[in-house]
Amino acid sequence: MTFLSHLRACFPSVIRSFILQRNSAIRNMSGMATGPQPASVVVLHRSLAPAFESFCQANSSVLPLLSRKEPGKWAWSALGMVSDTRSGCPQFWKYESGICTGSLASLEEYLEQLKDMVAFILGCSFSPEEACKEVGLPSRDAAGQRNAGAYKTTVPCSTIAGFGCPLVVTMRPIPKDKLDRLVQASCSTGGEYGQPIHIGDPGLLGIKDLSQPDYGDPIVCHPGDIPVFWPSQLTSFEAVSGCRAPLAFTSALDHVILTDLREIKKPATGLTSKGIPEVHRISQDPLHYSIISASAVQKIRELEAIIAVDPGNRGIGHLLCKDELLRASLSLSHAHSVLITTGFPTHFTHEPPEETDGPPGAVALAAFLQALEKEVSMVVDQRALSLHQKIVDEAVEQGVLKAPIPLLTYRGGSAEAAQDFLHKDGDPKSPRFDHLVAIERAGRAADGNYYNARKVNIKHLVDPIDDLFLTAQKIPGISSTGIGDGGNELGMGKVKEAVKRHIRNGTVIACDVEADFAVIAGVSNWGGYALACALYILNSCEVHERYLRKRTGPPRALGEQNWIQALPSITKEEKMLRILVKHQVRSGVSGVVGMEVDGLPFHTTHTEMIQKLLNVTGVHP
CATH class of the missing domain: 3.90.1640.20 (TON_0340)
Structure with a gap:
């Protein structure tokens, strides 16, 4: 136990005041790199604990489970919940049959029920703010508000024994010219937890209006910004609501606990050339980007070069x-x-x-x-x-x-x-x-x-x-996509001017119909x-x-x-x-x-x- 966690366990009110005096922005702590780390809490009846643990494990990239505290082996005061006593903000949300029925300053009136309840400590979501600073982007908090918006999506998490819910995400608008650097910086900082789950049109996630978040306050996208989305720990709130437990508690939206770093299995950070992510636009309407590693990009470029030979000497090199x-x-x-x-x-x-x-x-x-x-x-x-x-x-x-x-x-x-x-x-x-x-x-x-x-x-x-x-x-x-080897094939309208100039009979035979992507090969097969x-x-x-599955569910078996x-x-x-x-x-x-x-x-x-x-x-x- 670190000195800070020991002090917190002994004097919870003192340490909370100490933290608030040292850092008035303590709510946004997901970028902390050393010392006690931020986490959120879910409290459920012991009968639901095995299923919820399996649910977190099945969606570990979204809900990293840091610790499970059995009944009688944890005390709420020792969890070190940070509370802003100056604003009187609640520390907990109470759920009854899946409905959030209120907020609480403490759980003292539920001590008897807590004897049969298990506390789950979940890692807080990755915050891109540190990566943003690294690439020279200023803070873009929600118009000075304290809670950046979070949105329910239509992306389902992997369902386990009654626990299932839609993925909840946060969004950060990123200028288009900084998109690649931001994604690389995020992955370098947070490992797999730093990788976005979607870049582009929010409608592809089922989000109808960015100005109407389901939680918190909206962040405005300016012209030239690309919406970038990461999972939110609020996904666990949706899971608690969905299971319709008679009684459950979570930490409140704007509050976290501080957990000893040694309890956390940290994601791998840093990038190798093999794992460096690259961002590529694949659609303009709707706007959609994808992510792929640099090594995979290089292999696909090798494929493109291999098929571009011209055994018939038709001049297809001019169409590439x-x-x-x-x-x-x-x-x-x-x-x-x-x-x-x-x-x-x-x-x-x-x-x-x-x-x-x-x-x-x-x-x-x-x-x-x-x-x-x-x-x-x-x-x-x-x-x-x-x-x-x-x-x-x-x-x-x-x-x-x-x-x-x-x-x-x-x-x-x-x-x-x-x-x-x-x-x-x-x-x-x-x-x-x-x-x-x-x-x-x-x-x-x-x-x-x-x-x-x-x-x-x-x-x-x-x-x-x-x-x-x-x-x-x-x-x-x-x-x-159009695949061709002579310029008169469907889709080759994208390169028709080159066909007219460089392919025999091109002014007559050139296809006039475009495809979004024109793949040129020496033989179309x-x-x-x-x-x-x-x-x-x-x-x-x-x-x-990981990007394809939005980090929900377990990884597919590779190969x-x-x-x-x-x-x-x-x-x-x-x-x-x-x-x-x-x-x-x-x-x-x-x-x-x-x-x-x-x-x-x-x-x-x-x-x-x-x-x-x-x-x-x-x-x-």
């Missing part, structure tokens, strides 16, 4: 935009429901007219999205529906896909058709999909036609799936493989995984075996190509029905590419 693969994979990592499209009927004199580039990459991406437990569907041309159904069914039979992919068609027909297709149950505020991916899909040119590389118009073979991408640009919450590998890297990154099995592999891609050959699908350049894609042999060029991508992921399926 840095970090498109990174941003596309981050957006997909946050997505819940993904729609994939493929199909380039370049062989218009044959049946089927499809080529071997596109379907393998689409299926490889779908397989990994399934492993991440995301909803995956595919939209194809009506005339090719039967072909794709056979491809999907046989891919499942041969273990290329774990489960069938629902196949959809879209024929257009009216201005509202695309909106109806993309809206869930007709609700314009509820997108049916939150990410669209086109892999080697014929793209509409500026004149409304669809052209192969030789300027042949194939519009009669192509359904207007482009309309879905155009409409998605107007629906908040839907992002899109490679882009699908690289996206799957990038998603593996992301979900195996502890920094990103789960089903993720590894779902990655592209030489064996699976060979099976996939043989399925296409069986159904007379031809190589895009040569027109050969055989084991090649874009005129390149599978057993040399494509197997080498797959192996290079897998080497970057660090796994060998």
Whole structure:
């Protein structure tokens, strides 16, 4: 026991006065680095104690449990509750059947009940103020008020035996130009507890109005500020309310206890190059940023460089935009429901007219999205529906896909058709999909036609799936990715000026329809493989995984075996190509029905590419 804690136990009123005289801002103590540390208290009947302890352990990044005091083994005065006697603020909140029924200056009238109650000491939430000072940001307290706002979210904590509640968060507005430094400083200061759980639009957390906090006073966002959110210890108050215990107590909103540092299992602090977080914007409407470690970023950039080779000498190097693969994979990592499209009927004199580039990459991406437990569907041309159904069914039979992919068609027909297709149950505020991916899909040119590389118009073979991408640009919450290798593929409108200047026949064939992210590859299948590998890297990154789950619940097992099995592999891609050959699908350049894609042999060029991508992921399926 430290001298201070010994003094507190002996003379609680004296030490409280001493603390208040030395530091009038004692309420905001979460930045204290040494000595007694701030904590909050939850008091429950002994019968609920095991479940609450398990609940805290299941959500340990949000509710770090520092200590559990059994009945008869703790005295409230010895807990050292800090109380501002000058303002007469209460120290405790009382709950009856889940309802906060009042505030108390002491618990003396409940001494008999306390004989059967357990006290839980919980670490106070991380405060970004120290990190803000480190990056040169002034204090932005809530208009001079003492309680910075906290907000209930729609993010559920992991539920355990009757204890379950929404995550409660605090917010700090950060100027955009200081966002990266602030996040790095926060993680350096607080370890995993310093990492934000969300950056961007509060609506993505279910927060409707930042000016109306559920607790405390609002902090104003100024123009150029980005809202950054951290978990609040008030989450424990919601858990107490939700369990509807006949009687429970918590420390009051603005009061903490001081706990001996030796009782606390401190989070790891400091950063290594492997764990340095980077912040990347993945959506403008709604505004949304994601976090990933620097080492994972480097791996995904390696993937992007690997697939950017130009075996056909088409000039695709002029189309490359840095970090498109990174941003596309981050957006997909946050997505819940993904729609994939493929199909380039370049062989218009044959049946089927499809080529071997596109379907393998689409299926490889779908397989990994399934492993991440995301909803995956595919939209194809009506005339090719039967072909794709056979491809999907046989891919499942041969273990290329774990489960069938629902196949959809879209024929257009009216201005509202695309909106109806993309809206869930007709609700314009509820997108049916939150990410669209086109892999080697014929793209509409500026004149409304669809052209192969030789300027042949194939519009009669192509359904207007482009309309879905155009409409998605107007629906908040839907992002899109286009993967191409020649500039005439759906989504390549983002780089159409470069296509016109540098790609043969580019002024005619250039796709005019943009995607949010344009992934360029020497062969489009490679882009699908690289996206799957990038998603593996992301979900195996502890920094990103923690951000994805908002630090609620236990960490997902990194490198789960089903993720590894779902990655592209030489064996699976060979099976996939043989399925296409069986159904007379031809190589895009040569027109050969055989084991090649874009005129390149599978057993040399494509197997080498797959192996290079897998080497970057660090796994060998």
